Each structure stands twice: as structure tokens, then as C-alpha cells.
Amino acid sequence: MQASTVQPRIGVYVCHCGLNIAGVVDVVAVRESASSLDGVVIARDNKYTCSEVGQKTIADDIREFGLDRVVIASCSPRLHEKTFRALLEKCGMNPFLLEMANIREQCSWVHSGDSEAATEKAKALVRSAVARARLLTPLLRSEGRVVPKVMVVGGGVAGISAALYLGNMGIKTYLVERQPSIGGHMAMLDKTFPTLDCSLCILSPKMVEVAENENIEVLSYSEVEKVEGQVGDFRVQVRRKARYVDEDKCVGCGDCAAKCPVRVPDEFNRSMGERKAIYIPFPQAIPPAYVIDAEHCRYLTQGKCRVCEKVCERGAVVFDQTDRVETIEVGAIVVATGFQPYDASKKPQYGYGRYPNVITSLDFERIICADGPTHGKLKRPGDQATPKRIAFIQCVGSRDEHRLDGAGAYCSRVCCMITAKQAFMIKEKYPDSEVYVYYTDMRTAGKGFEEFYQRGRGEGIVFVRGKPGEVREEEDGSLRITSEDLDSGCILDLSFDMVVLAVGLAPPEGLVELAQRLNLSRSADGFLLEGHPKLRPFETSIDGIFLAGCVQFPKDIPDSVAQAGGAAAAAAATCSRQKIEMDPLGPVIDEDLCIGCRLCEMLCPYGAIKVEKTDRGYKARSIEVACKGCGVCGASCSARAITMKHYSNDQIVAQTKALLEVS
């Protein structure tokens, strides 16, 4: 793409950013240097270019000087490019005639020790930006349609909340859940802190609401396989796993399970109880339908039995069901796939998995729960005895600097309060038990949290600062912990009947694959990366895909619900648009040069280039709506027939040359 033949009229604005830039860079010198550059009609320095005053100055100049290119030297374009593009548009200019020089994040902030060099660098960056600006061409954004539907992936409390928000806004919502029932981890909890509400009591009405909301379609026992398209127009392929039970016919009477001969450890109860091969995960499950565990079903594994089929009066058992893949079109996606508890067996020093009386906090939830395997009676798994001395060990799988064994360096945020809750519940039910909590730091930042913690202390729970090195099992099944109390400096050598490991929250299984399917980035901790840690906490780098709940980072229920609300609102906003404007960063293919080698077609990760047979041979054609503008095609094109819009070789070369000019 060649620049217009008319000499461009460029305005350059060098931002002080208060003292952020001006404190290091001699902005006046930069401005002066810029004013002498080819095509620069006006160069100014402003205190805050992004401020209203700053923007007005630019708007005035555009009018007054007839500017047709604007160069802003300020902060990162990642921060303000959109702002200034909007400004240009408001002034009747094409927004792509803006170029920014990042003289803050990549200059003043990192070269504060050498003003002179920083100033020289700033000049070079501005020179380069001007060089590129000369070659910028107006681009038209392409438009895409908007499908006014949303898919929520993950049926935990975050997903449920998001779906409800959306459904209640009248937006058709698909709630996709991998398990046979929605509910997620919250359904497994006994009580919630700090109010000690019964977890399922507050969740289950919402689940019922989901089932009853006519705008929400629950796709349980289903997984996202493939995502194509872009904001406003995603096509999601969902694998509906065979349930072998007709959801509509099943009334949940349980006759089938009663007769089923196969007993399987019950994962809902953390394998501390049993279920049948045909089962319902928990009585309040939504959908309230049984499911056949194909891995264990005698008929499906050995070819005979079919007892459940016989006993089901409604004929809801359908053995000839198979997996099927449905393609669902939506305009936005909310990802709320939650977390998985850290696998404590990866810390062999604590003996989880080896010592029956070492359990995790989630195991404890099931044990203490009235619906659980012990019907709410505190019994230790080893011998079903009621433990008298109980220890909690905090930060198992969290705050692990070495990040060994899959543990996170981050704080899982909720474990302190979970432990406080669980210790409190023991004390409440068994006041004479001795409860010790080994902790690193007690983190009780939240409404009512500190108060709850103090209540626990008041009840006689012993909080010991220190992380035990190991847990040893004695012959009688009791567990010995030797640890230093960092507050007193004493070595404590204590024996317990049961040890509860407060496991951290880890990214859920399969998140890597899901991220790839959705083309989302993950942060260093393995959770999905939000659009901006401060300002775009539930957005992602992909327009139209939003995050809710622990898939973004560990958080407690209210935070998850709050984020779900945000994500739902953003998704709804997307769906309420008539059309989506897309950045026109795609390839321009010069068919005279294209030799039809198909390299672009083969390398394009989005299938956004197809080679077609034409009168003049095979020629590559860009499929604009599918293109994301990465430029792989342009950089690979064997015949150099592809020019990337807004990132053409000409522009980049001009930038390069300008950067290297000796000023």
C-alpha cells in the first residue's frame, strides 16, 4: 500500500504525562526534533495528552492545520490507542491514521537513570512513528453480524450466576457443563463462610431457577470441542456425551440405581462413599436425571445386564445413545470453568493418599456435611473414629515459591477462611476437640472475615505460625507433626487424630486445551489471562469472550458471583449491538504476484485464507471475517504478494530506517 501522493500533514503530540515522561525525557527537545521531520505540520508537547484539554488541542489542530496524520508520543498504545482513534473518528478522520510512540513504558519509566539517552531514544521513537505515519492509509473496519446469544462454559456458581443474569435479561443462553449436573464445587460444600449458610441451600434454588428459565438451555455432560468465528459470531462445537438416560423421561425415582449391581466410589463424596453405575450425582442435581457411567456399566463394558432398562417404567434408559456434536452459534462466550483443588498427593511429606487420616479441606466438607458419607458426623476415614485432636495445614499447593509439584506461587485466597470455617464447625459440633491450625499468614481480607477469624480464636482454636515439614503416621494411626512456632520460637511436637490439608485452588483440568480452542492466553499461574488486571478483569484478549469465577484466578463465592455479573453484562452488551466492527488488519493479496502456492492457506491458523482457482491460476483470497490480522500469511508469502494492512513491510521498513537514522 503506497502512501497518497499528496504530502501528508502530520501533527505530533509529545506527552509529559505529568512528570512520568517529562521527569526523564526532555519533551521539549523531542517536540523540536519532531517538528523538523518531513511532513510534520505541527508538533506540540502537552501535559496530559489523554486529558480532555489534550484531546481538544488535537481536535482543534486537525481542523486548523488540516492534519491528516496524528502521532502521539505518550504511553503504551495498548493503553490509549483506542482513545485516540476514537478522537480521530470524532474529528472526521480515519482512525487508522493514528500512530503512537511509546515513550513512557518503554522509555521514561525504564531509562530514568539516563535522561540524555532516554531523550535520544524518545526522539528516535517519534521519528520512527512519523515515518510510519507518512505511510499509513485510511482503512475501513469490516462489519460482522451479531448472534444475540451467549454461551456460558462451566456450570459452577459463577456460570450459574452468569447464565441467570443473561437469561433474566432475555438473552438466550447456553450453559455448558462437563459433569452430569451443574453446581460445581459449591454444591459439594457444607457451609459457606463467614455466614455459615448451608451451601447447597443457597445454591440449589439458583440451580432450579436455571432449569426453569426459558432463556437458558442447560447442556450438561457436554464439552466444548472447537470454536470458530469472532465476536458476535462464534460457532461452537459442543460434544454432548451419551448419558444413556433420556433427560426428559427420567423422573429421578431411583429405581434403576436401586437395582444396579455395580458399585463405584462416589466422586461427589470424594470417594468416601459409593454410588451405582447408574446414578445421580446428588439429590438436587440439575438436570434431575440419572446418568449411566459408561466406564463401569456392566452392560456397556461386558455386554449384558440391562437391569436398569428393565426396571425403568418410563423407558428412560436408552442404551443406543451415542456422543453427538452440536454446533451452536453465539455472539459471546463466558468462560467459567472454575478450578480444581490442588492434588495433595503431590506433597508426599504430608502423606495424603498414604495415611488414611490425612484429608483435604474438600474431603472435610463432605465429612462434615449432613448429606455426606458420615451424615455429618465427624469420623476419620481410617477407622471411622471421631478425632479429638485435629490439625489444619495451610497453603498446601499455594504460595509455593518453588512452584514444585504443580503448586502455585500465588495465594489461593480462600483457604484461610475455609480453614477458619471448618475449625469453627468442629469446635461448634465437638467443643472438646483440640484444633490446631498451622498457617503462613492468616489472610482474612473480606467483609466479616477478620471478625469470623477472631471468633474462632475465641473458641480456642490454636493458630500456629509455621509450615510443618512433614506429617508422620504413628502405629495407632495417629499423626505426628513437628513444627516450629515462628511466633514463640518453640518447637512443637504434637500428635493428632486427623490432619486436614488446606489445599489451594489450581487451574482446572483441561484448561490448556480449552484455552487453545478459545485462543485465550493464560497467565503465568496457569489461569486464564484477563484483558487487563485492573480495568478489564473479566474480559480477555479476544473480543467477545469473558471470564467469570475461579478460571481467572482463585476467588470466593461472592467474588465469583460478582465477576459473573460483570461478564454477563459485558456479554449482554456485545449481544445488544447491531453489528460488530472489526479492525481491518487483514492481508491484501496482489493477484498479479500471487503464485497460488498455498503457503498462506496452510499456515493461517484461522482458515482465513483460501486459494481459489481463477482464470489466472490459483490465487489466494482472504476471508475477512475469519481473519484476526496476525500477519503470518504476509510474512510467509513465498511470492511476497501479501501486504498486511496497517503493518505493511513498507511501513515497518520505514520505521526501521527512521529508528536507525543518526540524529
Add this chain to the structure above:
Amino acid sequence: MACETKCPGGKTVGAVLVVGGGIGGMQAALDLAGSGFFVYMVEARPAIGGTMAQLDKTFPTNDCSMCIMSPKLVECGRHLNIEVITNSTVEKVEGEAGDFTVTVVNRPRYVDPEKCTGCGVCAQHCPVGAARDTFNAGLGKRPSIYIDYPQAVPLAYVIDRDTCVGCGLCENMCLAGAIRYDDVPRERKISVGAIVLAPGFRAFDPSLRQEYGYGRYPNVVTSMEFERILSASGPYEGRVLRPSDGDIPEKIAFIQCVGSRDRAHGGRYCSSVCCMYATKEAVIAKEHAPGVQATIFYMDMRSYGKGFDAYVERAKKEYGVRYVRTRVAEVSEVPATHNLIVSFESEDGRVVKEEFDLVVLSVGLEAPEGAGRLAEVFGIQLDENGFARTDALDPLATTRPGVYVCGAMQGPKDIPETVTQASGAAGAAGALLGSARGTLVREKVYPPEKDLRGVGPRIGVFICHCGINIGGVVDVPAVVEYAKTLPNVVYAERNLYTCSQDTQKRIQEKIEEHGLTRVVVASCTPRTHEPLFQETIREAGLNHYLFAMANIRDQCSWVHMHEPEKATEKAKDLVRAAVAKAALLEPLERLPIEVKRSGLVIGGGLAGMIAALDLADQGFQAYLVEAGSELGGHLRRIHYTLGGDDVQAYLRELTARVVSNPLIEVHTSSEVMEIAGYLGNFRSRIVDRSQGNGEAGAIREIQLEHGVVIVATGAAEFRPSGFLYGEHPAVVTQSELEERLASGAWPLSRAKAQAGPCDEGRRLTLGDESGGRRSVVMIQCVGSRDDERSYCSRVCCSEAVKNAIRLKDVDPDADVYILYRDIRTYGGRETYFEEARRRGVVFVRYPEGQMPVVSRWGDAATGDGASARTGDSCGGGDSDGRLVVEVTDTLLDERLAIPADVVVLSAGIVPNEGNRRIAQVLKVPLDESGFFLEAHMKLRPVDFATEGVFLAGLAHAPKTIDETIAQAHAAAARACAVLASGAIATEGIKSEVMKSRCAGCGLCVEACQYKAIEIDPKDNVAKVNSALCKGCGLCAATCRCGAITLKGFTEEEILAEVSALC
């Protein structure tokens, strides 16, 4: 004997397998297919064409090799009755003569030849450049998907799987969808009645001759590499550059006999062609780079073929090529310049070191690669040099009945001999399978032509994209739109490939749909594609000639690729011109000519008898007319061959077969007085004197009607003058000597042969029985290579060697001297030369222009001391009948006087006196020496330009028995191809005379090369014989009165084109 065996089994399959697609294979295939047999041509390489395709020019005419060969290529590729199976080898041969089952394995090509249009886009972009370009003799690289050369047949690319990395680019780019990566080897069985082997040769690998530095020194190249350097289609586009630095070499050395005549490396035989090709390359190099000084280092200059000596003379005189007789000892390199030092012994015995810029090694011809395997598969025997074993008296038959051989597989030979043998082998195969002729061939049946009377021109225009070859440059849709606006155009469309199968169907549909009466195709060159489209429209009921073509590729898009707009305009112009011409086109008739199924053979010598027998064996009547009273001709004077065959026994048997053959009518003591008519319909008047033993009263005049004529009038032995020939009884010619040797008149008793040195003076003369060592001196080139007869008589060196060995056989003590200029024992004959030397025959080379002098003993005009080595020391007053031969020995640079008991003159071969008369009768030309002149030296060695007349034996030029036999078979085969067809379709484009305008001046008669015009004595106007007219239009252009028009290219049509273009 090729023709005597009939198929032993009951079944005779009317198909022939030809192995090898070089010039030999192509000729054999075309002759066979033309005479009613289906041909499977199996070629190992991806395309046919063979070595000839790689040559730049051919000697001695300097014709462009590809230009003269490509019509045959195209014909083979398109012939309805030739199936070209490339990239394939024969794995198994079962059965017997008449009914073979052959297993052919087709190596994967990875490209579907049916779909590939040869557009070349794949090769242009293939990223691999790893393989050496074998077609360019390894100079430069070629991509992994390639064709050998642009004219390749089939014009289909092939993937070299060894170097292909499998990147997939070619498939991505192939618009025709021809790439097949999943191709696998395929085996098929074919059924044939006979097999012709023509696999060619392999060039000697000169790196085996380490002293010449090939492979070590970049500027030492082989003759084939140099051929490619010279070729305009070669790596340097014909510019003579040397490989080390791309400079133009000034001094070029050619080293002969690399891998030939060499006991240690390569063959002991002579490769026959190197002297001539080196001379040719030297000449062409000089033409391409005038500064070149070429030096040819040779041992004997073996320019023995027709016109060869004259060519060498021209090379010397006109092109300044220097010939140095020596054997080069070593080549070394000057490292700094990469120049080369050639070390050799000069003729005066000094060791000379001379610096050259480039050295060309004239590598010999070896048996083809895998000849051993070939022999195994086909069950044939090889000779000691690895070539197919054949009999001198049956040179085309291998040791397995039904399997014939031609070309270099039988022994090194040049193109015309290969072509001759190929036709001969085809004839032999045809004779074997005569009964199955026409059983397997396909014939094209056309619908009747549409009656277009009263229908104006309705033109359909089809414009080809040729993939992107045209479409990438020319805006084809715009040309189509333009074509639609032209007058008379009722339909226009564009095609991705107009030549593709589906488009042919489409054109036919459009002819029906739009009632088209003329078709214009704008695509590539009419030279390759016009016949295809003509067939297409003919199949749709339109006359062949209602077709015009615009060449918008070769002469437009390919040459104006950087100016697409202008190219588009030009394409429009060309289409407009073609449309303008098309509007005026008229249907032309291709008149079938009825063919009389008989042949006249003039001359009853070896060639004539073989030819007559072949005609008869193939089922045609033969009239054999011999001027002498007996059949046999020159052969009657030959008694044995070099290999020792009994020639006279052969002759007796041959004569008996001729005489007893019911289809051969023999007329001895007869002369052809007049031949009238033309191809297929000759009428001759013969005068037969045989009945009355030459008495005048018994002369019988016979009228014969026949379809073809074979001229085999033979030649005569030169009658020497001088040398005391005819004056002294001990001076004889080679054939006289042979006569005596054969009759037992030699040797004489050896009872008193134990004479001491001083008895030398009393050596025996012929017939003297007194004993002692006899001295026989043979003098070569008597009557050859002199001012009067500049040509080499070809056979004399071998004859001398043959008789010398025979002398040594019967008289081991005899001193035999052969005084020669060059010993031309080409091919396998070289081994006999070697044997003669081994047996003590003394070879003395005398200088050009200094003929040895024969005198009676005592009369010798011996100079000072020149007699030192004669028998003088023994006194020797006795001079009755004893002779002395004086000669300058170039090696010793001494004048020798050699006493001789017998002097044998190797008298040359001279054309028959009667040739001139026959030439007039037949209206065929003679060459400057008085031999008959063939139609084309290289590719039509047994044809005359006058169709239906063929040539064989000594009448054509001096040649040996096996060569004569091969040529006779060839002439017969060519003749049979005419006879077999029954009727011949002639070209529709012919001249037409408007009688009213013709002044009868006869200029056109002179101009016509094909003798197709005569002045009709009745009206005194020119008359065109449409059977003979080739449509060249020379007459029309010559005619002063504008009385002649060329149909299909009338003035009106041409003017229409011109005005459309302007």
C-alpha cells in the same frame, strides 16, 4: 536370416514391442505402425527422444538435431497405433517368435500424463535444485519435477523421487490437477509378435582415464557436455563458455578415442562416430565463437561415411580446424588459470606440451546401461563388447528368433545407420508377422462431412488460458469479448486448456449448438497443436481445413510477459487475423491415392535380392530387374567376411530363395527403360534380353505396374590406372586377391620357404613355388580420397585387413605391408585391425598426396639412401616380375622402398555408369560423386524426396555387406509401409493451376522439389500431380503469371490476414 523364419507357433500377434524411444526406436515404431502393426514403445526415461534430442547439430549437414527429429517425436506421440510407454522397463519376456508375452513395469511418475499439459509451472517453482540435469549432461541442476526438454513426448512432467522433498508445492500449483503423490509401480502384460531392441548406448565414463583429468579439472569436458554447451537450449544458451570461469575459450583441444580403441579402458572397438562428431563440434564452436581455435588430437581420421571426408576437408580449410595425429599422453592443469596442458608426441617424435583453454574428450559409445540384464530378460546373447550378438549376414536379428536389434545396441553407429537399421528391423519384424498385418491396428472413422453449401461462415473462437501461460499475461476474457465483436463470429469462449480432452468434446458440442462452420483456436503454436484441433472439428463433421489458429502463447504471452496490456492487444490482433482468414477458408480434399500392391526392385545384387525377398515375405509382388545375366552383383566377388562367413554359400542360398519365391518375378539381363506415374501408381517399361542370351531378336518388352520402386543398382570396383596395374601380373586389386585366396591359388607350396636372409632377393612371385618369404604390399585409397573421387570408399581398410589376416592364416611367414592414410576399421572391425597388427602385418602410413609408387625391381627411382632398407644388400639382380613399392613413411619420415612379390591395390568403389540414366528415368537426384542422393542424410537415408522411391546398397554409397543388408531391409520396410496402407491420404493443401493464365514457362517445374509439376504437352500448361504435391507453395510464389494458387493459403486468405493485422 531375418526373413526366412516364419512364426513357428500357430498364433501370430500383429503387434510389435519396440524397446527404446531414441531415433532408432522411433523410426522402427513409425515404420511398423505405418505398415499395419500395433506398436508398444517402451522407454526407460520419462520421455522418448534419446540421445539425439540432446545433440545440438548433426554432421555432416549441420542440421539442428531437434528440428529434424521433432516431427518424428510428435508423430510417435500422436500415432493412433503407437502406444508410448515411458518411464518403464521390460521385466520378463515369455513365449516365442510370433507370440511373446512381455511384462512391462511402469515406474511411478507421480504425474498423470493424461492430465499434465506440460505447462511447466510446477518446475518453475519447485524449490529443490538438487539433481544434476542429466539432459544437460550434468551441467547445471534441474528441479525435482521436470521434463528433459521442452519438446518432450509425452509432454508430461515427472517427479524425481530421489531428490523430491515432498513439499507439495507442485500439487498446489498444478491447475490441471495432474500431480499424483500416491503413484505406485504398475505392472502390465502385453502381447506382441516380435520385438525390436533399440536401447541405444551409454557414453564411456572418462573419469576412468585418469590421465585426462576429467572430474578433476573443470575445463575437461566430455563431448556430450560440449554438445550441450553448444546447444542454444543448453545451460549457456549456445554461448561457448568454459565451466571453470565462464570465459570464452580460445584454444580448444579435442582428444579422440577416449574409451575407444583402448585395450585398458573402455572398448577395444572403434566407436565409429567420434571423429565426425568432434569435427562437427569444432566447426560449430567456431561458428558460435569465431575466435575459437580447435585442435583435434586423433589416431586415424575415420570420416568414412557419405560426405564425411568432404566435411573434414571443409573443417580444415574453412574453419581452420587443426588435426594432429597422435595419442595424447596426459592432460594437466595450470591451477591459477584452470588452463590445461596437453602432452603428446608430435609426428616427428618430440614430446610437446601445449596449453589449451578447454579440452573436450571424445568419449566412446558403450553398450547401453543394463545391457546384461536386457540380454537376460530378452534371452539374447551379447558379443564380447557387450553389444547384441548379430551375424554379419543377418545384422538385425539377435540370437533369439523374433527379437531384432537396431542402432547402437548392435554396435556403435551414427544416426543414418541407426535409422536405416531401425527401418530394417521393422521390415524384418513385419516380414515375420506379415500374416497378422492389420489385425490389431486401429483406424479412425470419421462421420461424413457436413454439407456447407450455401452456409456462410459461422465462426467459433476458442481462446486458451494455457493454465497461466497465456492467462497470466494476456487478459483472456477481454480477448474473448473482443472476439465476439468480430465479423462472422457467432460464438467465443475461453478454456483453461483448449487442448485438454474435455475441451475437445466441448468444441464439438459448440459446433453443433451454434452451427459453427469455421473454428478458430487462439492458443499455442499450430506446429504442435493444429492437427489435434483439425481432428476435433473433423470428428464433428467439419472439413479439416476449416480451421485457423492464432499463436498467442509462443509468439505473444511468452515473449511479452512484462507488457500485459500490449500483449493483450497483440492477442486481439492475432485473433482478428485468424478470424479474417477463417472466413475465407474452403474445405479441401485429402484425396486418397489407391496403391498398387507391388514393387519394382532395380538391381539384383545383394541389396536388391534382400529387398525383393522382404517385399515378397510381407506379401507383396516384387519385380526384380537385373542388368547382368546373373543375380548377385558385387557379392559374387566377395568370398568371406571379416568374421569368416562363407559369402558365396550365402549368396547361393539367397539366390535360390529369390528364384523360388512365387511372389518374385526376376528379370535378368534386363533394363528399366521408363518409369511413369507416382507413388502407388508407377508404370514401367522393361526390356528383357535374358531369353535370347543377349541376342537382339529375343528382346522382350514388359510393362509393369507397381506401387513403389527400390533402387539397388549397386556400384563398381574402381579400375586402377598406374601402379603397373594391368601391366604386371602381380599387381592386383583386393577383390582379385580375394578371388585367388578363396580359390586356393594362394598360398603356394612352402617347401622351400626356409631360405636365409640372403635369399630375400629371390622371393617368390605369385605362382612361384620356389619357397621363401613372400612380401605382399597393399596400397590403400586407390581411387578414393583423391582429387577425382574425394569420398572414402569405406570398405577398403577392412577388406585389406581381412585379406591380410587371411594371408597370414595361409602363409604365416609372408611379410604383409599395408600402406594407408588412415586405417578406418570402424566399429568392431577395429579388433581385426588389432589382430592384423598382432599377427605382424606392417602398417605404413603414407602422407596425403604422396601415393606410393610401384615399379619393377630395378626400375625403382630410388633416391639417395632410400633403398637402404630394401633387399639391395642381397644383391638381387633378378627382376623378373618382382616389384618394389616406394613410399614415404610419415612415422619415420623416411622414404622406403619395399620389395614386393605381390602388390594389392585397395581399389575404391565407384558409382555405376548407369546411375545417371536411372536417375533421369525416376527423376531422382545424384550426388556430386554420382551416387544416388537420399532425401535426407540423417533421417531419411533410404528414401528419395520423390515419394514411393527408395534406395539401398552401394547405389547409395560404399558400404559393407551387413550395412547393405540392413539398408535393403530398411528400403523394403519403407516400401512396405506404403504398400500396406492400400490407400494414402494426401495433404489437402495443394497447388492448383489456373489453366487460362498459365504460359507454360516451366519455372514452376524447376522450382518444385517434389517433381509434382509437369508441363502437360497437350495444352502446354503446368499440371500439378496432387499425389506428389506437398503444399509448400514455392510454385505459387515462383509463377510469373499468377496462375498458381495454394489451396489453404490462397492469396486472398493471406491478404485478409494482413489487412486484419494492419
Add this chain to the structure above:
Amino acid sequence: MADLAVEGRAVGERQEGFEPQVVGFLCNWCSYAGADLAGTSRLAYPTNLRVIRVMCSGRVDPEIMTEPFLHGADAVMVLGCHPGDCHYLSGNYQAEQRVRTVWMVLDHLGIDRGRLYLDWVSAAEGARFADMVSEFVERVKALGPAGGGPASKEGLSRDEFTFRAEVSRRVVAGERFRWLVGRNKALSEEGNVYGEKVSPEKAGALMQSVIADECVRAAIEVLAGEAPVSVRDIASRLGISAQIVLEQAAYLKRRGIIELYDVLGRSPRYVLAGARA
């Protein structure tokens, strides 16, 4: 041409006062964000690096990698997302393929491959980015100025360096090179059209041979674009055998890229087609 490399200095020697010019191509999503994070975190690093933002490291054309050397850059950095994290799924793998092959070209031309740097920086790795830049600048200082003559590792003069950089730019702009770079990974990982995985050795050998050819061709084009040159002129300029030059010159001549200008003595001289006035 690598054999031509003039003996350079010992590696690691510091160049006093040499401040290298480094151009960086950073992808928008990870590395540019990482660089911003370094700024947000106020992590100081040397000023030598000047950044050009691209959407993806996969956008960085090999031509763009070599271009800076023509304009005085001493080194080039290409930074992208960590493997598996590419915002555009696989652009960084393409970048890696390209850098690896451009390294081969630089090796072949006697330019130290250390002048072209590839690494991955995530949006969260501000500190790592700052450290990386600091370290890289030090390493470039040790290499010395590009074209710094004896003061540089390669020992190439400025003109020679620029010439070779121009050759490298043309090589990487060539169709054959680019096609193979694009296919390389798939050929060895997914297999070729025959369903065989091309061994890295074979793929490497092919790439080497293509680079060898293309370097000579590009050099001929550059030289024939300046003045009429003979095969021997070119060979002595490049310090390679004239035989190799002839083969490539003949190829370029057949393709109409160069044409005969005149014959000086016995040496034909060639110019770039169309350059003949």
C-alpha cells in the same frame, strides 16, 4: 561465502564507547505487553533497544529481520509469546522457523548469528524482559559494531557488511527460501506429501543447498546491478570458485534476470536485465 570470513577478534572483548543500535520486533500481545510491564514496574534497562510493535512475532518477515542491518543496526531482536501461548495460536512457531533459517543465511554469509536474537516474553515477564535486554546489549557489545572491521567479531568492513546484509535480504525475500521456511516445520513434524517425516538432516541439507544457491544468485544480482561484471570478477569478489558462480550466472541469464553486456577480452560481462542504458 562463510569461508571468506576474515579472522575476527577474540569474542567477549568489550568495545569501549560502543553503544549498539538494536531494533526489536515485539508482538503486541505478549512481549510488547511484557515490555510495557517492565515500564510499569520501572525496571531499568539500556536504551539501546528501539522497539517496533507488530501484532504477532509471526508477522516478522525474514526480510524485516535482515533489513535493519542495511541501515546500521548492530543487532535485531524478535520477541514473541511463549510456545503454546501465542495469541494467534502458532505465529511464534513460524517466527522461530524463520529465525532459525535466517541464522543459516547469516552463518553462510559470515555474519555472526548472535546479531539476530529470538526469545519469548510473556505479558507478565516485565523483569525478565528488562534482564534480557540488558544481557543482549552486553552480548552485542562484545560482538562489536556491525561492519566494524577489526573491531568487530566478523572483521568485516562497513561496506562488506552492508553488501552481505543486502545479499541476505535478497535471499530471504526469495520464493524458494520462503516456501521452504514455511513448509519446514510441517515437513518434519507432520510429514511430507508421501507421508514420510522428513528428517531434520535432510530438511537442513536442502535448506543449506538452497541458501548456498540463493546467496550466490543474490550476490550476482547485487554486483551486476552496480556495474558490468564477469563471472571471474564475481568469483574473486566473493572469494568462491568461478565454476559455482558460472552455474548460477547461467541460471540467472536463462531466466532473463541478468543479460550480456559485452565481452571484455574473453570474458563475457553481465548486467542486471534492463539496467543497460
